[in-house]
Amino acid sequence: MKEDWKTLLSDEFQAPQPKHKKEFLRNLRAREVSMPEMLLQQVAYVRPSIWLFALALVAIAIVGSLMRVETTVNVLTMLMPFSAAIAVLETRRSERCGMAELEMTTRFSLRSVVLARMMILGIVSFLILCISSPMIAAAFDAGTVLTAVRILIPYLITMSISLLAERSPLGRKTGYASLAIASGVSIIIYWIDNYEPNVVANYLGMIDSWGIMIALGLMAFTAVEQWKTINGVEAFA
Amino acid sequence: MDLEEAYDKIYRYAYFKLNNQSVAEDVTQETFLRFISQKGNVHEYEIKYLYVIARNLCIDEYRRVKADPLPEDYDAPAPFDDRREERMMVREALAKLPREDQEILLLRHVNGEAVGTICKALGISRFAAYRRLKSAEDKMRESLEVNEG
Amino acid sequence: MKLTVNGITKQYKNKTAVDQISFQLTEGVTGLLGANGAGKTTLMRMASGILTPTSGSVDADGIPVDTEEYRALLGYLPQDFGYYPEFTAREFVQYIAALKGIEKKKAKKKTEEILELVGLSDVAGKRIRTFSGGMKQRVGIAQALVNDPKILILDEPTAGLDPKERVRFRNLIAEIGKDTIVLFSTHIVSDVERIASNLLMMREGKLIYEGAWNEQKGDLEKFYMEEFE
Numbered sequence: 001m002k003e004d005w006k007t008l009l010s011d012e013f014q015a016p017q018p019k020h021k022k023e024f025l026r027n028l029r030a031r032e033v034s035m036p037e038m039l040l041q042q043v044a045y046v047r048p049s050i051w052l053f054a055l056a057l058v059a060i061a062i063v064g065s066l067m068r069v070e071t072t073v074n075v076l077t078m079l080m081p082f083s084a085a086i087a088v089l090e091t092r093r094s095e096r097c098g099m100a101e102l103e104m105t106t107r108f109s110l111r112s113v114v115l116a117r118m119m120i121l122g123i124v125s126f127l128i129l130c131i132s133s134p135m136i137a138a139a140f141d142a143g144t145v146l147t148a149v150r151i152l153i154p155y156l157i158t159m160s161i162s163l164l165a166e167r168s169p170l171g172r173k174t175g176y177a178s179l180a181i182a183s184g185v186s187i188i189i190y191w192i193d194n195y196e197p198n199v200v201a202n203y204l205g206m207i208d209s210w211g212i213m214i215a216l217g218l219m220a221f222t223a224v225e226q227w228k229t230i231n232g233v234e235a236f237a
Numbered sequence: 238m239d240l241e242e243a244y245d246k247i248y249r250y251a252y253f254k255l256n257n258q259s260v261a262e263d264v265t266q267e268t269f270l271r272f273i274s275q276k277g278n279v280h281e282y283e284i285k286y287l288y289v290i291a292r293n294l295c296i297d298e299y300r301r302v303k304a305d306p307l308p309e310d311y312d313a314p315a316p317f318d319d320r321r322e323e324r325m326m327v328r329e330a331l332a333k334l335p336r337e338d339q340e341i342l343l344l345r346h347v348n349g350e351a352v353g354t355i356c357k358a359l360g361i362s363r364f365a366a367y368r369r370l371k372s373a374e375d376k377m378r379e380s381l382e383v384n385e386g
Numbered sequence: 387m388k389l390t391v392n393g394i395t396k397q398y399k400n401k402t403a404v405d406q407i408s409f410q411l412t413e414g415v416t417g418l419l420g421a422n423g424a425g426k427t428t429l430m431r432m433a434s435g436i437l438t439p440t441s442g443s444v445d446a447d448g449i450p451v452d453t454e455e456y457r458a459l460l461g462y463l464p465q466d467f468g469y470y471p472e473f474t475a476r477e478f479v480q481y482i483a484a485l486k487g488i489e490k491k492k493a494k495k496k497t498e499e500i501l502e503l504v505g506l507s508d509v510a511g512k513r514i515r516t517f518s519g520g521m522k523q524r525v526g527i528a529q530a531l532v533n534d535p536k537i538l539i540l541d542e543p544t545a546g547l548d549p550k551e552r553v554r555f556r557n558l559i560a561e562i563g564k565d566t567i568v569l570f571s572t573h574i575v576s577d578v579e580r581i582a583s584n585l586l587m588m589r590e591g592k593l594i595y596e597g598a599w600n601e602q603k604g605d606l607e608k609f610y611m612e613e614f615e
Binding site for chain 2: 004005006008009010011012013014015016018019020021024025028
Binding site: 023045093099101104109 | 435460469529
């Protein structure tokens with residue numbers, strides 16, 4: 001018997017069955033799951049369509065920059081509101097699918113689930129921004145930060161208004177208020193881009209001098225709205 | 238690390254140290270409770286620290302505890318066990334080893350711990366752990382061969 | 387373990403759904419009987435921490451209902467629940483296991499065990515939306531059990547089950563009730579008669595009966611009919 005003895009060792013070290021294992025483990029406070037772990041867990045449950053949409057936005061940015069399509073940034077600013085709307089709709093997905101009541105009774109309450117989802121979608125949007133702005137900026141000879149700000153502003157506007165709307169009684173009833181708001185923002189952008197050259201010029205001028213401040217302000221406003229939404233998800237109707 | 242698996246490992250280890258079922262189980266549970274109170278937030282039950290705690294608790298208990306009497310059927314061979322002789326040989330070879338060699342064999346080959354975990358658990362250097370493990374394995378092989386030949 | 391419900395009340399604008407209810411439960415199966423609209427669901431939601439009572443409190447050995455620690459002890463089956471449309475039975479139970487903080491490897495093992503227990507092993511990989519009402523209900527029972535709860539609250543668990551499933555469910559609950567606090571609501575008297583060692587009855591938000599039911603007290607079915615119908 002060459003190395004066989006190692007497998008036989010287990011029998012030699014066998015202990016009698018423990019008597020209180022099950023109760024003890026059941027009463028032992030289960031380990032806590034850290035936020036990164038929670039995020040990874042929830043990443044697996046993000047809908048494929050959301051990834052596809054994000055990929056499509058990145059693809060548009062890359063192709064548009066490489067082919068020097070002048071309207072790339074306009075198209076992105078028009079599509080980003082939908083990215084925001086999808087994120088906001090995600091806050092109500094549990095409720096829409098009838099999972100809310102279940103998710104409220106698990107250890108990580110619905111609130112942390114929704115928080116994790118919002119963070120994931122936030123990170124996704126941030127990645128889109130991080131990839132597309134430098135590419136567009138390089139292709140069209142613009143500043144990276146200002147390009148990012150241009151893409152970000154409609155996104156933030158849509159997100160903050162949508163969060164507000166989804167919490168309102170009317171928004172709760174319709175369920176898809178965010179998409180309506182995103183469409184509205186998008187149409188306004190399209191209108192201004194095509195029919196109001198003066199406004200565009202003024203807007204771009206304003207972005208040049210105040211863009212970062214405006215974006216920061218909107219971010220703060222959005223963060224407040226998100227906070228309110230997340231705190232409200234467990235208010236069981 | 239699965240909690241149940243960790244419990245089994247620590248319990249087996251404590252039983253090896255103390256040869257007393259109920260005290261070994263008490264030590265096992267105390268080990269987990271101390272781990273939690275030391276760490277505050279438990280994200281992961283780290284087995285190497287569990288061993289360290291268990292080992293210290295066993296040292297405290299060792300002087301006070303009387304070993305369980307061996308069950309009467311302890312030596313009874315299982316029927317139809319074609320490896321009975323091998324088993325007996327392993328048992329004898331193991332009995333000849335010093336306790337600390339037995340300990341390291343338990344950790345490595347029964348509980349399946351990595352050497353990194355073992356050296357932490359025993360409070361020795363990685364090199365010392367390798368050396369002790371090697372020497373224990375050599376002694377086992379030696380006495381098994383002698384026995385066979 | 388002792389589950390203490392202390393004077394809970396749920397007041398809505400023009401209705402008191404649950405009115406000053408108090409009781410204590412220990413390990414064992416307790417049936418909650420009452421007609422529709424008696425306040426059973428509201429009571430169970432408060433005991434599960436979903437609804438905040440207008441007044442009163444719920445705790446388990448002093449652990450308040452609105453804490454993570456309490457929820458770690460809890461298994462809950464709502465009267466009605468949905469699922470993310472893409473979920474299979476296995477994914478659904480694993481998802482809940484993950485939210486209950488069960489480590490991945492263990493969650494997988496536990497999920498298979500539980501699905502076996504409720505008799506869904508062979509359809510574990512099928513989408514829930516293809517399931518019958520009874521099968522879906524069994525998925526619901528499975529998710530409630532996946533964390534080995536100390537407190538199990540089931541709102542109308544036998545709804546939608548066929549007679550065979552119902553028998554299986556009763557056996558399961560009787561077994562679990564040996565070392566778990568089980569509270570389940572129903573409006574079917576025979577469910578309660580078979581497995582509940584303790585009984586609560588509600589009418590119009592109030593507790594009208596509490597305790598064991600035995601032969602000396604007469605026919606439960608008859609009593610129930612007289613009280614509720």
